[in-house]
Amino acid sequence: MNCSDLDFLLHRAAGVDTLPAGAGAHVRTCRRCQALVAALNQGAPLPSVPGEPVPAIEDRLLHNLKPAHALPPKKFFFAAFLLIFVVLMALGIAHLGAFAWAELNLMRRIMICASLGASAALLAYSMVQQMFPGSRRIVSPALLPVGAFVFLTLMLAALFEVGHSGHFIRDGMPCFEAGIPYAVPAAILFWLILRRGAMLSPRVTGVICGALAGLIGVSVLEVHCSNFDLRHILVWHLGVGVAGALAGLAIGSVGELMVRRRSA
Amino acid sequence: MHRASELSNDERMEITGAQHAAAYSQQELQDFMVRYQAADPDAARALIRNLSPALFRFLSSQVSTRNEAEDLLQEAWLRIHKARHTYRPGEPVLPWLYAIARHVRVDGYRRRQRIAQREVAAEVLPERRTSEPAGSQLPDFEVLMSYLPDNQREVVTLLKVEGLSLEEVARVTASTVGSVKQKAHRAYKRLREVLTQEQAAGNTASGESA
Ligand SMILES: [Zn+2]
Numbered sequence: 001m002n003c004s005d006l007d008f009l010l011h012r013a014a015g016v017d018t019l020p021a022g023a024g025a026h027v028r029t030c031r032r033c034q035a036l037v038a039a040l041n042q043g044a045p046l047p048s049v050p051g052e053p054v055p056a057i058e059d060r061l062l063h064n065l066k067p068a069h070a071l072p073p074k075k076f077f078f079a080a081f082l083l084i085f086v087v088l089m090a091l092g093i094a095h096l097g098a099f100a101w102a103e104l105n106l107m108r109r110i111m112i113c114a115s116l117g118a119s120a121a122l123l124a125y126s127m128v129q130q131m132f133p134g135s136r137r138i139v140s141p142a143l144l145p146v147g148a149f150v151f152l153t154l155m156l157a158a159l160f161e162v163g164h165s166g167h168f169i170r171d172g173m174p175c176f177e178a179g180i181p182y183a184v185p186a187a188i189l190f191w192l193i194l195r196r197g198a199m200l201s202p203r204v205t206g207v208i209c210g211a212l213a214g215l216i217g218v219s220v221l222e223v224h225c226s227n228f229d230l231r232h233i234l235v236w237h238l239g240v241g242v243a244g245a246l247a248g249l250a251i252g253s254v255g256e257l258m259v260r261r262r263s264a
Numbered sequence: 265m266h267r268a269s270e271l272s273n274d275e276r277m278e279i280t281g282a283q284h285a286a287a288y289s290q291q292e293l294q295d296f297m298v299r300y301q302a303a304d305p306d307a308a309r310a311l312i313r314n315l316s317p318a319l320f321r322f323l324s325s326q327v328s329t330r331n332e333a334e335d336l337l338q339e340a341w342l343r344i345h346k347a348r349h350t351y352r353p354g355e356p357v358l359p360w361l362y363a364i365a366r367h368v369r370v371d372g373y374r375r376r377q378r379i380a381q382r383e384v385a386a387e388v389l390p391e392r393r394t395s396e397p398a399g400s401q402l403p404d405f406e407v408l409m410s411y412l413p414d415n416q417r418e419v420v421t422l423l424k425v426e427g428l429s430l431e432e433v434a435r436v437t438a439s440t441v442g443s444v445k446q447k448a449h450r451a452y453k454r455l456r457e458v459l460t461q462e463q464a465a466g467n468t469a470s471g472e473s474a
Contacts, residue, residue, distance in 0.1 A: 003456065004449070007445075007448065007449050007452050032459065032460055035456075035459040035460075035462075036459060039405065039408055039455065040405075040455075041424070042404070042405040053316070053320075053337050054312060054313060054316050056338065057312055057316070057338055058312055058313075060338075060341075060342070061308060061341060061342075061345045062305045062309065065305055065308060067302050068303075068349040070301055070350075070351060070352060071349055071350055071352070073352070074352070132350050132352060132355075133347065133350060133359075133360050134355070134358075134359035134362070134363040134435045134436060135435060135438075136431070136434070136435055137434065137435075137438060137439060137440050140440060140443060141438055197350055198347040198350040198364070200363065200364065200367045201367070201438070204438075259371075260371050260374065260375065
């Protein structure tokens with residue numbers, strides 16, 4: 001056992017005597033670890049909370065105390081987010097038409113569906129966790145939107161090639177403009193659900209919410225637009241998702257400032 | 265010789281650490297939370313009285329005056345109260361509670377930075393430790409923590425002072441267990457360096473005085 005191995009035990013160790021045999025033997029021979037174990041276990045004693053706050057808190061909280069029904073299970077919200085995603089995507093495809101879908105081979109269809117579906121599911125899951133403080137995370141919520149877009153970029157780059165198809169901006173803008181209208185109502189619906197939760201980090205929640213809403217626009221465009229030039233797809237299709245995330249970041253930042261001002 | 269990851273369950277059970285500040289078990293806290301949601305004043309009172317000292321210690325670690333710490337404690341309980349419907353019965357209470365308190369602490373810290381110049385320091389918080397352990401040359405815990413960046417200090421404090429598990433700290437800080445382990449590992453590495461330097465300095469000083 002070396003110093004690094006001991007790190008796994010230090011979290012719960014109250015002193016050398018409470019360490020298991022191997023770790024204890026190491027600590028008895030290692031001055032660095034001896035000092036660390038002793039220093040960490042000084043801890044900080046529980047302070048006595050001065051007289052006034054606790055009764056004042058009790059008065060404030062217990063005055064007119066009303067029942068607060070616990071939110072429904074997390075899977076309920078997860079299903080709700082995914083349902084909004086699927087319904088708005090279906091509406092978009094019905095409205096714009098599935099021209100690309102008809103031209104894609106089975107392999108590409110499966111890969112596009114799987115990568116968009118996995119990204120949407122992870123973002124929806126993370127959004128649910130944002131509503132419930134102290135939730136378990138499988139991915140850092142701040143890194144998830146970035147990770148999702150990097151993953152989608154790599155997937156699309158593997159599926160499509162850079163080609164020459166008309167005018168980059170003139171052909172691209174209509175796609176971007178067609179995708180955004182599906183992101184906006186989705187973001188509003190997501191927000192109506194999110195506000196039932198605690199939303200401790202409006203900024204992070206805003207980015208995730210915007211990214212998921214934008215991903216609806218991306219999905220509609222992937223099924224609709226038959227321009228398979230990789231640059232067009234990355235900028236004008238995936239750009240809808242990135243724009244959604246950035247808009248969410250901006251709105252969330254404003255929200256965070258307002259919360260802080262209100263509590264000041 | 266075995267690695268830490270190969271320890272038996274019995275050995276793991278032996279390793280007792282800093283205890284949760286709460287005098288109640290996890291199950292009792294969960295029951296109190298459910299009753300608090302159902303507007304039972306006794307349960308609410310029990311939670312407030314039992315958890316306030318630990319919350320106060322957690323919140324006061326980044327403020328300089330007792331008044332500020334008291335304000336943060338009040339604010340934390342108000343936010344906990346407003347968010348009590350987001351507690352899911354059966355889930356651990358402390359990560360839920362500390363996750364809310366952590367945001368109050370962060371907001372308070374940012375607010376304090378903004379108004380620092382306008383504020384006149386009032387009553388200063390008393391020293392955490394009134395005396396060094398007998399025969400100890402160890403630096404004060406708070407002094408040691410000041411060598412760490414904020415995110416590492418937060419993790420070590422939650423683990424070693426508040427007595428939360430790795431899993432609970434990950435929940436409180438909205439990160440993964442792997443990320444918490446990494447931060448703790450970096451913090452311990454840095455603390456070993458600091459303690460080695462302190463010991464070397466102590467030895468030099470005692471050599472000179474002899
Ligand atoms: Zn297009």
